[in-house]
Amino acid sequence: MNGHAVWAIYRQEMARTRRTLLQSIVSPVISTSLYFVVFGAAIGSRIEEIDGISYGAFIVPGLIMLSLLTQSISNAAFGIYFPKFVGTIYELLSAPISYFEIVIAFVGAAATKSIILGLIILATAFLFVPMQIMHPAVMLLFLVLTAFTFSLFGFIIGIWADGFEKLQLVPLLIVTPLTFLGGSFYSIDMLPPFWRTVTLFNPVVYLVSGFRWSFYGQSDVNVVVSLGMTLAFLAACLAIVAWIFRTGYKLKT
Template sequence: MNFHAIRAIYRFEMHRTFRTLTQSIASPVLSTSLYFIVFGAAIGSRMGAIDGISYGAFIIPGLIMLSLLNESISNASFAIYLPKWTGTIYEVLSAPVSFVEVMVGYVGAAATKSVILGVLILCTARIFVDYSIEHPVWMLFFLVLTAVTFSLFGFIIGIWADNFEKLQVIPLMIVTPLTFLGGSFYSISMLPPIWQKITLFNPVVYLISGFRWSFYGVADVNVVVCIGVIVAFLVVCVATVWWIFRTGYRLKP
């Protein structure tokens, strides 16, 4: 394992983040804070509790997941697409590094940014809504696992995309709608029975359900199933990255 290569890629990506703090950190935190103000403090105070949890506190895990998924995908996809666009990706491909080292460097940096963002949003939520974390270790586990998994997914999107517009297609047209329909603002038990069954085909339901359980000990889906779904998607993403580097798909002319 070439740790020098991993450290070089990781440090370069992290330095780029700190050069663009307004875009990378401040903007997502501010956007999510508006949700807390509107849905948590304003509307939430006029709505009933869900599963014994105030509405403002209930939506916190969903809002964090909404930002975490989008930022993980965006950070990783842009990080690998930019070298492709400028042509510097060939320097990486010709260097004595394996796909594992390239993947760990880029994905590790993207996941680190997302975890920092998630923690900042969690701290910001305290200003507007009172909440508790029943299982803090599991909360951190879900936060890191989700950040790594969707950073890998974003890494794949960045390789697949051949223009800047395609970088936003999947996050905006697929991931964001699935997140809103995955129980971010409600419990799926509130839906009619037929829609409860249909909603279980939405993978984001398992992310939000497991994450919410770590806060309040309540979940729409069994926590073991939630972890299994996330790990399975992680394995699929790693296998896809291995195939991409083995075949040179969208990396080599």
């Protein structure tokens, strides 16, 4: 493996984060903190406990997952789209670096940013609501897997997009609504049987459910199933990325 090339790309992407610190880190943390204040304190005080968990604490895993998904996609999509936009992607493709190393560098940087953001939001949550993490190792596993999976998904979007507006199309119109409807603010057991069945087709349900289990030992879906669905989506993203580089989809023209 060409470690120098991977490190150079990774370092460049991380440096971009430091230059846009307000947008990359501060803004998502402030936005999530407002959710803690509005839903956790104002509305949560009027809602009964869910499965024995205070509402403010119950929504913490869902809010972290919401930020993690959107930021992973955004970071990875912009990271690979910008070289396409300015034309430096062709220099990268002609350099002595494999496609695998390119993916590792861009996706690794995007996932690192998202993991750092997720941990900062988690630390911030302790300032607003009392909570515990029953299974910290599982929590970190879901955090890392989700960051890398959706960074790969964002990488695919960045390759597919042919304009800056398309970079936000999928996150805003698909990912964010799926996250809100994926049990971030409620338990799917509270839904009528028909809508609970429909909700199980939402992949975000498994992410939020597994992540919440790591905090409180309770979930809407079995944690093994949640982990399996996460790994399946990761495998699907890897297969699509492999196909993109094998065929040169939107890279060779």
